[in-house]
Each structure stands twice: as C-alpha cells, then as structure tokens.
Amino acid sequence: MRSQSRNRLVTVKLALAGSLLISLNTPVLRSAAPGETLPSTWPQAYSVQTDKVARRLTLRTPYYQVEHDLAQGGAIAQIRLTHGKAENLLIRPLETRLRDEQGRVFSDLRDAAPKVKHSKNGLLETVTVESKLLDGQGRAGAGVLLKTRFEYHWGYVKIHKEFVVRKSGVRLTELCAVNTVMAANLSDYGYREGLTEEEGAPPFSFGSCRWGKLSSDQPNAIRTNQLPRYIMLADPGVEGLEWFAGSDLDQWDLQLTGHRGQGQCVLQRSKDPDGMALSVSPFQNAESFTLTNSCTFDYYLGVPILEGHARKPWFHSSFNRNRGEWVNTEQIKRWSESGIQTVHCHNDGDYYDDGLFWRDGAYPPYPDMDKYDKVISDCHEAGIRVATYFSNKELHPSTPEYQRHGTEWGRKNRKDDLQHNFFRGTNEFGAQMCLRSGWLPFLKSSIDRVLTHHRLDGVYYDWNVALLCCNQLHQAQAGSASRSSHWDIDELLQLMEWTRQRVGPRGLVIIHNTTTPMFATENFADDVVANEWGYGKWSGKGAGLNELPLEWSLVGARSRGVISYGQLDTQSPKRLHRVFALEALLSGVSPWPASPETFDIFAVLKRIGDLETCRFTDWRNKAVVLEGGRCASAVYSRPGESFVLLANLDETPQEVRCILKPENLPFPISLPQAAILAGKEDAALSVGGITREGVKILIPGDTAVLLQIR
Numbered sequence: 001m002r003s004q005s006r007n008r009l010v011t012v013k014l015a016l017a018g019s020l021l022i023s024l025n026t027p028v029l030r031s032a033a034p035g036e037t038l039p040s041t042w043p044q045a046y047s048v049q050t051d052k053v054a055r056r057l058t059l060r061t062p063y064y065q066v067e068h069d070l071a072q073g074g075a076i077a078q079i080r081l082t083h084g085k086a087e088n089l090l091i092r093p094l095e096t097r098l099r100d101e102q103g104r105v106f107s108d109l110r111d112a113a114p115k116v117k118h119s120k121n122g123l124l125e126t127v128t129v130e131s132k133l134l135d136g137q138g139r140a141g142a143g144v145l146l147k148t149r150f151e152y153h154w155g156y157v158k159i160h161k162e163f164v165v166r167k168s169g170v171r172l173t174e175l176c177a178v179n180t181v182m183a184a185n186l187s188d189y190g191y192r193e194g195l196t197e198e199e200g201a202p203p204f205s206f207g208s209c210r211w212g213k214l215s216s217d218q219p220n221a222i223r224t225n226q227l228p229r230y231i232m233l234a235d236p237g238v239e240g241l242e243w244f245a246g247s248d249l250d251q252w253d254l255q256l257t258g259h260r261g262q263g264q265c266v267l268q269r270s271k272d273p274d275g276m277a278l279s280v281s282p283f284q285n286a287e288s289f290t291l292t293n294s295c296t297f298d299y300y301l302g303v304p305i306l307e308g309h310a311r312k313p314w315f316h317s318s319f320n321r322n323r324g325e326w327v328n329t330e331q332i333k334r335w336s337e338s339g340i341q342t343v344h345c346h347n348d349g350d351y352y353d354d355g356l357f358w359r360d361g362a363y364p365p366y367p368d369m370d371k372y373d374k375v376i377s378d379c380h381e382a383g384i385r386v387a388t389y390f391s392n393k394e395l396h397p398s399t400p401e402y403q404r405h406g407t408e409w410g411r412k413n414r415k416d417d418l419q420h421n422f423f424r425g426t427n428e429f430g431a432q433m434c435l436r437s438g439w440l441p442f443l444k445s446s447i448d449r450v451l452t453h454h455r456l457d458g459v460y461y462d463w464n465v466a467l468l469c470c471n472q473l474h475q476a477q478a479g480s481a482s483r484s485s486h487w488d489i490d491e492l493l494q495l496m497e498w499t500r501q502r503v504g505p506r507g508l509v510i511i512h513n514t515t516t517p518m519f520a521t522e523n524f525a526d527d528v529v530a531n532e533w534g535y536g537k538w539s540g541k542g543a544g545l546n547e548l549p550l551e552w553s554l555v556g557a558r559s560r561g562v563i564s565y566g567q568l569d570t571q572s573p574k575r576l577h578r579v580f581a582l583e584a585l586l587s588g589v590s591p592w593p594a595s596p597e598t599f600d601i602f603a604v605l606k607r608i609g610d611l612e613t614c615r616f617t618d619w620r621n622k623a624v625v626l627e628g629g630r631c632a633s634a635v636y637s638r639p640g641e642s643f644v645l646l647a648n649l650d651e652t653p654q655e656v657r658c659i660l661k662p663e664n665l666p667f668p669i670s671l672p673q674a675a676i677l678a679g680k681e682d683a684a685l686s687v688g689g690i691t692r693e694g695v696k697i698l699i700p701g702d703t704a705v706l707l708q709i710r
C-alpha cells in the first residue's frame with residue numbers, strides 16, 4: 001500500500017497525450033450533451049425489454065446484458081459482455097436450491113411461472129421475483145417460497161434472496177444460494193477466503209486473493225466449509241465475472257445454525273457441461289438441520305466494463321511537500337514533455353522527519369497550501385491532470401474525529417483492539433477504520449472538503465478494499481453475538497458511486513487495490529494501481545509472462561499501472577527494469593510510476609498512432625507464433641492493418657522465427673499485401689514467407705520491435 005519510492009519523481013521521455021481539465025468547483029455534467037459520448041466510468045441507463053414469447057427479461061447497457069429466464073424461476077440465465085468473447089458467461093442459470101433429508105432437490109429453475117415485476121428509480125432498475133422451489137416432479141414439498149430482489153447498478157447487480165418459510169420444521173441437508181456453471185474460457189480465478197480469527201486467521205488480516213488456474217489437470221479450485229467472501233473468474237486479458245457476499249457476513253456464517261463452518265463452497269472444472277462449476281451453500285451437511293425461520297442472503301455479481309478497444313499507456317508520477325521544495329514549474333514542464341498524463345500528491349507519512357505531512361483525515365495538511373495550489377495550476381498549464389491521496393481505511397490519531405470517534409468507527413479484531421499502521425518507528429500513518437460506520441460519511445465530507453478548496457481533477461484512493469471487521473457497533477443487528485463479523489463491501493461500493501458523482505464524468509479517479517482487484521469498484525475508476533506487494537522479488541531473469549499474477553493486467557478493462565518496486569529494488573540488475581517494462585508492454589499495462597525504461601520501451605508504440613482505434617491482444621494471442629529464445633508478441637489491430645510487437649526478453653540479441661496467422665488477428669486480414677519491420681529504415685519482409693514457414697527476425701536484447709501488416 002505504500003513505499004517511499006512511490007513518491008520518486010522520475011525523468012521520462014515521450015509525447016503527451018491530450019488531457020481535459022475540469023474544475024471540481026464547477027457543477028459537474030449530469031447527462032450527455034447531444035452527440036457526446038459519456039465515458040464508461042459514468043453510470044448510464046439500462047434498456048429493459050421483455051420478450052413474452054421467449055419468456056425472457058433482458059437488461060442492457062452498451063457494455064453488457066443480463067437476461068432473466070422467466071420460464072426457469074426468473075433466474076439470471078445469461079450474462080454477456082458486448083466486447084467479450086463468450087456468447088454467455090453462464091453455461092447454466094444461477095440456481096437457488098434446497099435438499100431435504102430424503103435427498104430430494106427443490107430448485108427455483110423448475111418454476112415455469114414465477115411472479116416477476118420490474119421497476120425503475122432514476123438509473124436503478126429493480127427486478128423482483130417470487131418463485132417456488134420445486135422437486136423433479138414439480139412438487140413444492142419443502143414449504144419454502146423464494147423471494148429475490150435484483151438491483152441493477154452500473155457494472156454490478158446486488159441480489160437479495162429471502163427463503164420464506166411457510167411450513168415450519170423442514171429438515172434440510174443443503175441450502176444453496178448460488179449454483180451455476182460458468183463459461184469454460186474463465187479458467188483463471190482468485191478468491192478471498194472466509195476465515196476469521198476463530199479459524200486461525202491473523203487478526204487484521206488483509207485477506208488477499210488466492211490465485212489459481214482451473215484446467216483438466218487441476219480441476220479443483222475451492223472446496224471449503226468457510227465460505228469465501230469474494231470469488232473472481234477470468235479469461236486473462238479478455239473478460240471475467242465475480243461473485244461476492246454483502247457486508248453482513250453473519251447471514252452466511254451464523255444465520256442458519258449459529259455455528260460457523262456449516263456451509264460449503266465448491267469451485268471446480270465441470271466436464272458436462274464443459275465449464276467452471278460454482279456453488280455457494282450456507283448449509284451443507286449429512287446431518288440435517290431444521291429450517292424454522294425465514295432467512296436472507298445478500299450477494300453481488302460484478303462484470304468488467306470492457307470498451308472493446310486498446311487503451312493508451314498510462315504514464316503517472318507523484319509529488320509531495322518535499323521539505324518545502326515543491327515540484328517546480330520546470331520539472332512539471334519536463335514531466336509533460338516526457339509524456340506524464342497524471343500525477344497525485346502522496347504524502348501520508350512523515351517521509352522527511354519534519355512533521356509536515358498529510359495526516360489522513362486532516363485538513364489543511366500544510367502551512368503552505370498556496371504552494372500546493374501552484375503545483376496544481378502548473379500541472380494544468382502543462383496539460384497534466386492532478387489527483388490527491390486519500391486512504392479509505394486510515395484516520396490519523398491527531399485528528400479531532402479520531403479522538404471523538406476512533407474506537408466507534410475503527411476496524412476491530414475479536415479482542416476489540418484497534419490497529420494502528422506505522423510508517424517508521426512510532427511515526428504513524430493512522431488507525432484502520434471500517435466504512436460500515438460513521439467513518440464513511442466523515443470520509444466523504446473530508447474528500448469533499450479538499451475537492452472544494454482546490455482545483456483538483458479528482459482523487460487517488462489507497463486501501464480501496466473491503467476488510468473483515470469485528471466491531472460490534474457496526475453489526476446490522478444491535479446485540480449481535482460477539483462472534484459476529486462483517487466486512488465493508490456495501491459501503492465501499494457506495495463510496496465508489498459517490499466518488500464518480502462527485503468528480504463528474506470527466507473527473508479523475510485512481511484506485512489502488514493490490515492483491516484485491518475487483519471489477520465492481522474498478523468500473524468507476526479511470527486508472528487502477530496494482531501489483532505493489534505479495535509477489536516476491538525478482539532475481540535472475542525475472543518472472544516469465546506466464547508467472548505474472550492475474551491482477552497484473554486482469555481483463556484489460558481499465559488502464560492499469562503495475563508497481564515495479566515490489567519486485568525490483570535498488571539492488572536489482574538495471575536490465576530487469578527493462579524486462580519489467582517489456583512485460584507490461586506485452587500485457588497492455590504500464591509500469592507505475594513511469595520509469596525512464598518505460599518511456600524508452602513504450603516509444604515503439606508511436607508509429608501505431610491512435611491506439612484507441614485498435615483492438616489489443618496480449619502475449620497470449622494466437623495470431624503470432626515465435627520460435628527461438630525468450631521472446632513474446634502482442635498485437636494492435638485495426639481494420640485493414642495490424643501491428644505486432646515482437647519482444648526479446650533476453651539481454652543478448654536473438655534471431656527468432658516469426659510466423660503470422662492473419663486469420664487470427666483481432667481484425668483478420670484475408671490477403672496481406674505487405675509486412676514491414678519498422679526501424680530507422682523500414683525493412684520489407686516476405687509476406688508469403690511470414691504467413692507460411694515464417695521469417696527470421698533479429699531482435700536486440702531487452703527490446704521490442706514493431707512489425708506492420710497490411
């Protein structure tokens with residue numbers, strides 16, 4: 001989440017991309033002007049359609065559509081991303097079911113005539129469904145009615161499920177809230193475990209994603225009685241889907257029996273149908289239990305908002321007070337000349353031992369705020385957009401709000417302790433807070449105060465993550481059991497929605513979520529910072545492309561900065577910084593902050609022109625086959641022409657054989673006319689050769705070259 005080196009000012013060299021300056025003091029645009037396209041980060045209306053013949057209810061945005069099957073319990077049966085790959089991310093509808101003592105399964109999918117209603121409130125679409133749970137003979141023997149409310153937000157659906165007990169005393173061996181099979185291309189996964197201190201998790205643990213890959217060799221991913229809080233499946237660089245529990249974790253862990261660990265979550269490769277099978281059952285046990293009271297479960301489905309085109313590299317730097325030596329006008333001009341597009345003020349610890357830093361939640365942070373404003377106006381003058389740092393989880397003990405509300409708002413462990421985060425020695429960042437408390441409204445007012453007083457373009461959010469908390473004051477129900485726990489995901493989503501509204505459609509939102517990426521929150525952000533820690537130091541040749549974590553580029557939906565200082569330090573060989581930048585280039589992401597190596601290596605993209613007119617496929621593409629050495633390719637493709645990046649990840653020059661499969665380009669070319677290797681002097685390659693047996697190309701060490709195909 002932090003490092004001093006993150007605040008380095010770096011020297012860089014590339015042309016500047018255009019940027020928009022919007023003052024936050026002026027009212028933001030609430031709707032599109034005629035002909036204006038709103039960014040995909042800005043919530044937009046759904047179009048809703050009922051097809052009475054096909055018995056389908058469809059909710060559509062330009063980026064994705066979700067379909068309810070009105071002949072199968074009103075369940076969600078299709079999720080499709082407009083710019084994704086799979087026709088349907090669900091091979092089987094999202095089923096809800098019960099199993100009784102006799103082994104009979106009662107499923108909502110068997111209800112061919114559910115009661116479905118739809119309503120609209122502003123941009124929010126709500127679908128309510130009342131369905132029976134029926135066995136194989138169409139009998140409703142379990143005496144339980146299912147009521148579901150689907151709330152359609154931007155990029156995610158919030159689902160509230162109520163099992164209404166009509167005939168008390170039903171003995172069940174399973175109560176399953178989610179049962180589905182997802183598309184087979186979603187082979188990579190990450191999940192955040194459902195462990196608490198009771199199961200030996202450290203107090204205040206971060207709950208980073210555990211990553212893996214489902215394949216026929218590795219068919220089992222998750223099988224646990226402690227239900228995970230979050231599960232993501234992805235086709236890396238292409239598309240994905242996520243499920244996560246609402247803030248009230250007691251629903252899943254304690255509600256049914258009062259004992260944790262009575263449920264079961266399974267994620268595994270399914271053969272028939274071919275796909276990724278997921279089930280989340282708050283209860284599953286051979287020893288049955290009696291369902292006497294109605295029970296409710298809140299969960300979410302999130303999708304990445306894919307725009308269907310390549311993204312420009314994101315070049316970012318940061319600044320702080322620096323002992324009063326604020327970044328000067330000349331340096332800002334150099335940033336601009338080198339290609340820096342955005343910067344943020346990052347000064348959450350006493351880096352210079354002068355006591356002058358931005359204590360989280362305090363305002364004003366410095367005696368010389370006029371100098372802060374000067375940096376902002378100089379950046380704007382140079383076409384650079386500016387954000388400032390906020391921690392979504394920390395409040396400095398020196399603030400009056402901490403002194404008044406610290407223990408009330410704080411994230412607590414089972415022993416009711418607070419957790420203080422330290423920068424160095426006794427020098428503190430702040431104490432951890434929980435958004436499921438008065439901390440959320442205070443944080444919003446604190447952000448609003450800063451945005452109101454300074455002409456910033458937006459915000460940089462650190463700790464943009466939901467975390468487990470045991471502060472009993474935050475429980476949904478007063479007087480909850482002392483073993484109750486929750487996390488603050490509902491509130492984090494509210495904060496993201498509020499933030500986008502606050503900065504406006506063209507405002508700047510940067511979030512940092514190392515080890516806990518999430519489509520639902522990233523959809524509101526322009527840029528995401530990832531990969532700070534958790535993946536070890538690089539040595540030798542560095543990590544191979546197939547060893548990079550899923551969060552490195554995730555599914556390519558948002559501009560992503562990958563932090564290098566987690567894997568590289570001052571002792572690391574200089575060339576590894578080039579390898580890092582090359583692997584970022586081949587994945588469609590940018591090193592963060594932008595390093596000199598970044599600008600050197602990314603200069604190869606200049607020739608392509610406007611990258612946003614292209615589609616991008618990363619090093620996993622099927623259009624290029626390379627033989628020989630440690631090398632890889634990536635493709636930018638637009639109708640009629642494609643550009644292939646060929647990278648040599650070894651330090652010595654290598655001759656590689658390159659075979660092009662023009663039919664596999666994102667925009668296929670049926671009969672290529674020219675293949676040109678860009679250089680000081682372009683070299684024409686044999687088109688016949690490159691599309692058949694391949695041509696040999698010499699690539700200098702630690703470098704990428706560009707091949708143009710028309």
Ligand SMILES: [Zn+2]
Nearest residue numbers: 434469471474
């Ligand atoms: Zn809490």
